[in-house]
Amino acid sequence: MGNPKTIIDVNELQTSFFTSKGEVKAVDGVSFDVPSGKTLGIVGESGSGKSITSLSIMRLLEDPGKIKGGKITFQGEDLLSKSESEMRRIRGNRISMIFQEPMTSLNPVFTIGDQIAESYMIHEGLSKKEALKKSLGMLELVGIPSPKDRLKAYPHELSGGMRQRAMIAIALACNPELLIADEPTTALDVTIQAQILRLINNLQEELGMSMMLITHDLGVVAETCDYVAVMYAGKIVEYADVETLFKSPKHPYTVGLLKSLPRHDIDQDELEVIKGMVPRPDQLPQGCRFAPRCPFARDLCRDHLPALDNIDDKNQVRCWIYSEEWDGPEVNVQDDYGTAQSKQS
Amino acid sequence: MTTELLKVNNLKQYFPIKGGIFGRRVNDVKAVDDVSFAVKPGETLSIVGESGCGKSTTGRAILRLDEPTSGEVTFQGKDLLSLSKSEMRKMRKDLQIIFQDPYASINPRQTVRQVLNEAMEIQNVLPKNKREDRMLELMETVGLGAHQLDRFPHEFSGGQRQRIGIARALSVDPKLIICDESVSALDVSIQAQVLNLLKKLQKELDLTYLFIAHDLGVVRHISDRVLVMYLGKVVEIGDKKSLFDNPKHPYTKTLLSAIPVPDPTKKKEQIILKGDVPSPINPPSGCRFHTRCPFATDKCIEEVPDLRTSPEHMVDGHQAACHYIEEIESGEMKPNY
Incomplete structure (x- = not known):
């Protein structure tokens, strides 16, 4: 994408799961970069490969998952060629991750203080006493009330929102250059979600971090991200800056997704739907992966996979409609989606 | 009073906390504390609120899946709380519920046919020889194919499984359906399909919904009226437009x-x-x-x-x-x- 300063560059990443029934391509040729100090949102529904992308970057895949190909360059260093011990020095130090469910990602038998202090002791070689002192500062930073007492609290003694704050404290302890947040607010109630999103936004500004936000919630993306990549069945189908993506989405999947979202702030008569369902990763269609559900799909789409191309200086789209090869009538995806959908059925 | 299908008066649901060596009741979780509202026939009333506000407990108490501590629940003029267990079971023909998690609410060892048949059998809605036709009709209504009737729940996706839940609820011709976070577990594109289906069915079958949800986008889309709960109490109720535009x-x-x-x-x-x-x-x-x-x-x-x-x-x-x-x-x- 030619951005002068990028913190991480993912190129043609391929991650597969090798099961007894054969290879399942969870991430299939994904490329993007995160501009320094900015937030990239990766949106997609279940099974789109968004979480596997982030786990691949962290090299936290478990068997039978394997990175099959591609390149991940973080600050000029090739992450995929690092040894496990080199990776361990990067994780939690230079790249940190927050997960969806703080109850399962915190260790239930250690206190919050111990768990934050651990990062300092491992990565910065501090003594336990010094580490705990710094941990206290972190708890204050993430807005946990009476941080002194909470230092000695166990995860189960905290509410969901507080646990997520503690997770953020652990993740940010060593001042990471990149924070990967995988559905950080999905398990939280909206009022708590608003608190956490604001906290993450403020901290990002304060600490100058770059961020990747993985989510299924388009509202969260609109409020927190600078750039957005939309994933579908293991591939990025559209990439744009956040305003362009919401104002003039180009890929039929992105359009359908936005149209099927019930909004609390405006009245809608009937929701547009995306017909059918996400293909199983072991039975991917051979052409465009969205073709079976796309109201505009033609033989071209069903037979051949389109590439992710720049269609103007703002959107990158993986769709035949915007290519020279397109042999169908001219369409405006955003305006014609509904009519095409009803014609199809 | 014939204008209301369901009336809930001063409903309380306390769950005892037992403690001490003798397991005495030391305190209560006041999940629902003095809640009153009414649902008119043909409308959708939504109950919204965050976790722990008592919205699901209210739904369960109405169906007596948990026995309420006190209060009154009247359905078509009948006091539900004074019914015996077997009378209540008959009543559930008119009052159905669709749960959030279609993975947990459908018996994994029964085929769709068995699931639907059992529901009709218990409520005795149709003579045996007519059930087959009814099942095929139901499958079509909820957008599933007749060939899927003999499949097991694990062979379906989340959205399809929720459709089975809907078919099961519809199989006994209910008047009121309580939808407890029925679309929360679904992806957006699938959620829209199920929401549109619920709306269409309401029109065609003259159903009344009590829709319990935390997603206000979904609620704005489906409801006529909305009730907001906080910590076991109703804090606001009104028609959808007033509530969203003029809270x-x-x-x-x-x-x-x-x-x-x-x-x-x-x-x-x-x-x-x-x-x-x-x-x-x-x-x-x-x-x-x-x-x-x-x-x-x-x-x-x-x-x-x-x-x-x-x-x-x-x-x-x-x-x-x-x-x-x-x-x-x-x-x-x-x-x-």
């Missing part, structure tokens, strides 16, 4: 402002609440929202506000439980963040 209770306002809007150009004012929802074991005195409310005064700590309307500011049928609707509206009271 009066500070909690409703916060809740609406907290939802991220999928439009990056819309910069809205966000009210961010301090703290967490207090424990329903020892809920705050007075107005339960006072610990987090930016307008709270001593009166709020002492006196429980009643649900009331303020004719100057609210349309008929719109009520909020706040002492200071007028003062907040006129700008006389300023928020204290």
